Amino acid sequence: MGIIRKTKSVKTLLEVFEQADSALSVVELVERLHREMNKTTVYRILDRLEDDGTLHSFMGRDGLKWYAKCRGCTASQHTDAHPHFQCRDCGKTECLTLDVSIPSVPNRKVDSAELLLIGLCEECLL
């Protein structure tokens, strides 16, 4: 699967992620792009970009799905196991450039891990 055609909508979405300094929730993307494309399209493109390896997703504490650009991931392997930080005040969510050691668990096969740190971001600390 993955992206097959470089449509206008796909390019638009990729640009948004290119310029974003933090992760983006699907809700925000749908809202921000609702003039350029249908919400169904946003969901479908995000799906494709994810199993393409271009984006990665994770669940926030708010129950929303968040997306951010992958660095060095391919369709076959998502190497980028970094943690994410979500501000409990303003909701801002970002990728952290920290290495996380994924613990192994007896009798189980661990494929991937999601580490979400919750707290207060720079602005909300003041």
Place this chain on the structure above:
Amino acid sequence: MGIIRKTKSVKTLLEVFEQADSALSVVELVERLHREMNKTTVYRILDRLEDDGTLHSFMGRDGLKWYAKCRGCTASQHTDAHPHFQCRDCGKTECLTLDVSIPSVPNRKVDSAELLLIGLCEECLL
């Protein structure tokens, strides 16, 4: 806040968690208890038991909210920062008795962390 009255429904829910060996999704609880109580009641009791410190919750990769019993948590402090494991095949989700070191992040105040490991559980490995 927290639990004020020990109603029949509260006791029922507590028993379920007492006997559970893994975490329980709200969906499963509502389904399992739909004869004993209304789904609204399930949601409300879970809320109260959580800020009571009796239960803790976390988001699964499936976007569902999961609950499990706390060990050694009070309303004022949730000390129990253990990881959770979710099977991507059968959906079984459980608390792991592993210590997780919560990394600190520059310029940010980290209150809590959620570490969700995704993989295959004992049964689904075979």
Place this chain on the structure above:
DNA sequence: AAATTAACGCAACTCGGTTGCATCAAGAAG
């Protein structure tokens, strides 16, 4: 036993996310 009010049941609602299907346009073929 009576009064107080937290907790419950129910129905209607919100909203993130999905599905089916007719239409459109990316890009391959000629």
Place this chain on the structure above:
DNA sequence: CTTCTTGATGCAACCGAGTTGCGTTAATTT
């Protein structure tokens, strides 16, 4: 450059987890 194929899109209707308002019930207090 035009035609053809089919993946991608728009739209409307739908699904399902979680919430809300309100009248009623039942756990505590007096």
